[in-house]
Amino acid sequence: MTNIKSIRDENSQLSQNLNKENQEIYTDLVCYLRVSNLSDMEQEEIISDLLRMFFDWEKQGKAVNEMIGEDYKQFADDIIAAVNPQKSILKKSKEYFIIIFNALCYLLTIDFAFLYLPKIVKGDLSFVYNYSLSMAVRGILLFVAATCIVTYIGKNSFSLSYISKPARFLIGCGAAGFIVISVFITRIFNDEILVSINISYIIAIVAVFWLYKxxxxxxxxKNSRTK
Structure with missing residues (x-):
């Protein structure tokens, strides 16, 4: 995982050296690849190859559209088809678990910092962290919404810049409406406590998570410096 993140960071830094036009094309391609069935390592290897090609074409004074055509989506689809990614259910489940676990730890950190840290500063450790049904529903709704938004942006990365202002306004209204609806839905549920955890365990989870990060x-x- 660390190696993948290292390559991803390196690709991100290198992409900043592309000219403006190529950077826009590169960004659209990366967004599209991110929501494909390619594994993380396959994504980064392809992105590294794309960067090398883009830089070579810049040095030669060649435009990207002259080399791969105007249909960037088809170009990306051809790359994905050539790799023929086959994600197993286990691998997909693992990816979603990692996303959910990270999101949960971030939410725990926010709750801890704003709701519980002031009490701890005062020396009060005799309380528990209550995870309610409404919090669980809200978390599920936000996760579904975030997944849908990211997938939509990735799948439509090549056409988003051509969406009209009225269409963008409607999309924004839809997103805002979803947030409002999610708030009202959570109010329907009573604040039934699903689990109560001693604050000491929450502190340990948050500390270990950020230590790992x-x-x-x-x-x-360190890996980047050695290259």
């Missing part, structure tokens, strides 16, 4: 970041930076 810190070590991961240091490893990536």
């Amino acid at each position: 810190g070590i991961q970041r240091i490893a990536i930076q």
Whole structure:
């Protein structure tokens, strides 16, 4: 995982050196590849190859559309078809679990910082973290919404810039409406407590999570310097 993140960070940094026109094309291609069935490593390997090609064409004074044509979506589809990715249910489940676990840890961190840290500063450790039904429903709705938005943007990355302002306004209204609806839906449920956890365990989970993130970041930076 660290190696993948290292390659991803390296690709992101290198892409900043592309000219403006090529960077826009590159960004659209990356967004489209991100929501494909390609594995994370396959994505980064393809993106690295794309960067090398783009830089070579820039040096030669050639335009990207002259080399791959105007239909960038078809170009990306051809790449994906050539790799023929086959994600197993287990691999997909693992990816979703990692996303959900990370999101849960971020939410725990926010709750801890704003709701519980002030009490801890005062020396009060005799309380529990209550995870209610409404919180669970809200989390599920937000996860579904975020997944749908990311997938939509990725699948339509080549055409988003051509969407009219009225259409963008309607999309924005739809997103805002979903948020409002999710708030009202959670109010329907009573604040039934699903699980109560001693705050000491929450502190441990948050601390271990951010310690892992810190070590991961240091490893990536160290790996980047050695290249």
